[in-house]
Amino acid sequence: MLQINTDNRINRDYGPPPEFRPGPVVSLAEVLAVLRFLRRHVPIIALTCCAALCISILYLIIAVPTFTAKAQLLVNSKATVLDASAVSTVVESQIAIIKSESIATAVIEKLDLAQDPEFATGHGSGMISRLLGWTKPETDANAARYAVEPFERRLSAKRVGPTFLIEITFDSKDPDRAAQILNAVVEKYTTPQLDNSGLQDGKWVKDRLNELSTQAFAAQKALEDYSKNGTQAADSAATIDKLAAAAESSKNAFENFRRMLRKTEATQQQSSPVFEASIVTGASPPLRVSSPRPRNVLGIAIGVGLLLGIAIAMLRDLLGGIRASGLEHRLSTEESRIERPLPNAVRPDHQSEASAKATSVRLTV
Template sequence: MLQINTDNRINRDYGPPPEFRPGPVVSLAEVLAVLRFTRRHVPIISLTCCAALCISILYLIIAVPTFTAKAQLLVNSKLAMVDASAVSTVVESQIAIIKSESIATAVIEKLDLAQDPEFATGQFSSTISRLLGWSKPKSEASAARYALEPFERKLSAKRVGPTFLIEVTFESKNPDRAAEILNALVERYITHQMDNAGLQDAKWVKDRLNELSVQALAAQKALENYRKDGNELADSAATIEKLTAAAESTKNTYDSFRHVVRKTEATQQQTSPVFEASLVAGAFPPLKASWPRARIVLGISALGGLLLGVAIGVLRDLLDRGIYASGQEPRLSAQDGGIIERPVPDAVRPDLQSEASAKARAVRFTGSG
């Protein structure tokens, strides 16, 4: 009779059963050891926690609060971009423009931040350098450069998710000052984008077009006036020819410049995106300080005090074990009454107990006088 070994087929199809590995188990002895450690070092841990909390409370009282103003910008591109990496590149490039040195310098000059004590860093070192002759006297340009570093440190800009929104923040000790600086920076950024949106917005292009237009109109008007008043002169034909050539030349120059401007604008719109920045939410003076936060400071100090107390307790236990393992205990000296270290045997054999006790009785205290 044919029999099929189903067990072998199952083992062959599914493989051997997985090996059972028990997880880590905390024994009762370990728990008791932790409890005994905690009970022994409760005074030290409590003392370190209280000291850390006192230091944190003192810091909260002394520390100058910092206020953070926030604003949101929307950056739109006129070119349709379906690639997420291209969109990210566009937004990151605008963030770099917001945090650029040119924008910061313009805001510092507009609000005169170089004279603000919050931004005038390095005054003491620069004064010593000038007294020693190591540097030149401080000018307005150098003062603005000194204010640039703290300004950039207080400024922050980041992208809001996978969108064209940019959140800009600025920190200051004065909430009204923080909102004022941030609004000035946003205004400067939008103005910068509008000035560079295209050649049609450039001031020099408009001025040049107006200048050429005035010249063309003046030449044409001179020609018309001469034709009315200069017909009886002998050289009227030659003069009219010169005026006609001047009028045609100025008109051709004006038309050529307009053609070049339009062609350049069309080329720029096809090769590079044109951005439009708009303000979504302006900056308002913050109602509460962004730092220090009492809960965070107290929580960190309490955790630090607890860890410090545990570390001190572990160190004490290690030192005690080292002393006990060395086999030495403090004894009083017979000569000067001081404390000396004498080795103590770990165990005494039964046949030597009487001799050891006799030696122990022989040791006695005597006065030095």
């Protein structure tokens, strides 16, 4: 009894065991039918494959080859503790900076890409848009801005997995040109961009510092020389006071300028970014074409040709079956019309007997 109660409880908790349902089984007859279908339509499938291969070969001959240069950057963190989400956010921000319009414009101006036919917009949709009045006409002033759009389409940057590596690529028809442009992009991103105005101009700062130092030294030297060789005239005290005031003013100007430079440098160090990038692999001219790839194009052409040939063969069989069924229906209709017996009133022998009976009747008064 105990065993029976335990079994009932198990069946009540877990339910009946699942039923075994065998999967679909392909019979030998179906396989043979498919083989007969393929053998019957081999010419059609072969013809579509040959047509697809011819089209793909023509595409490979006409298509302009594209070369892709690659470079890798390592984004180093200056912060002590950063979680994964913060790292991902900052790295994606650096990728956005690399692909920004400011860097694209700087590279275009540096390499004079606005005059390059590869980046010119005088052909295709750009010319059509200008003819329709959708865009402004291209001039020497805005030629660099028109070259930004094709430049951004060819530039790509992505993060390599969950690492600090950023892979940058650039596509061009010329492998040397692709590597040159990509190296310029990396240089513009990694090199600190200094403003050419104000105190951040290094040459102006150095010249100004030397000028103030020379003035302070000359004023102090004049004061010392006059103190040693000065006479006891009445105006000697006034001259010494003037020279001392000039020396003190030149010295204060030099010290104030140095103090301002130190303060500026400290402010720049405090506002420095949390991340800095370094080059891991520079761009070099690619040795192989990135697109179109002959193997991929030919493989896709063969696959499309096979599928198209099978589809045409199936459509042909379907149309043939519909035509055959229509012909059989028409033949069966005609046979039923021929084999159907005519009514007695319509048959020729009954018509003659009826006419004879009709003529034999006479009317009597």
